[in-house]
Amino acid sequence: MKSTLSLFILAGGLALTGAGCVTTMEPQGSPPASQADVGYLREELRRLQVRLEASDAEIGRLQGEMISTRSAEPGYASAAQVQSMQTQLDDLQRQIRALDAARVQDKKEIYEDISKKVASLIRTSTPSSPSRSPRSGTQSGINHVVQSGESLSRIASAYGVKMSILVEANHLKSPDSIYAGQTLFIPD
Structure with a gap:
């Protein structure tokens, strides 16, 4: 706006320099120095107009950039949206806790089932008539012949005794x- 105003003032000044009072005593033509000044001022006015147009174009480009940047930015969530997200997160946490508890329970059940099956397999793999013989004069128990693939822990759990005792x-x-x-x- 200031640039436009200064252009009008400059243009008005140019018009006034060429429209001076003419008397009969003065020569009708302008002196050569004043015509050069007018030419210089006209050229300066043309350069200022070009710069003004370039500035207007740059301002328009920057405004467009600013608008596109603002529209590309994610907006802020409202309090209701935040509350809704928090509720959803809480629900998911409850579901995860329930699934974890169920997983732990399933793991226990599977472990117990496998332990029972292993004990059953060990019992069925033992000789049909284990010989009972006391190892020392004071102990009573049975003899077990170790089969291929058996471990002491399996044998202990099959007979319900501790490994350390065996x-x-x-x-x-x-x-x-x-x-x-x-x-x-x-x-025993």
Whole structure:
């Protein structure tokens, strides 16, 4: 706006310099120096108009950029939207907790089922008539012949005794030192 006003003032000044009072004593033509000044001012006015048009174009481009940037920005969520999202998150957390609890319960049930099946398999793999013989004069129990693939922990759980009791009763150096065909004493 200021640029336009200054252009009008400059143009008005140019018009007035060429429209001076003419008397009979003065020569009718303008002196050569004043015509050069008018030409210079006209050229300056033309340059200012070009700069003004370029500035207007740049302002328009920047305004368009600003509008497109503002429209591309994500808006802020309202309080109702935030509350709705919080409710959804709470529901998801409850569902996750319920699924975790169910998973833990399923894991327990599967473990118990597998333990029962392993114990049953061990019982069925034992000889049909285990020989009862006391290992020492004071202990009573049964003998078990270790089958291929059996471990001391399986045997202990099948007979319902602790592994440490089997290790001690059979004078084993390690629970891993049993082998297929070995006879183990299972105390009562």
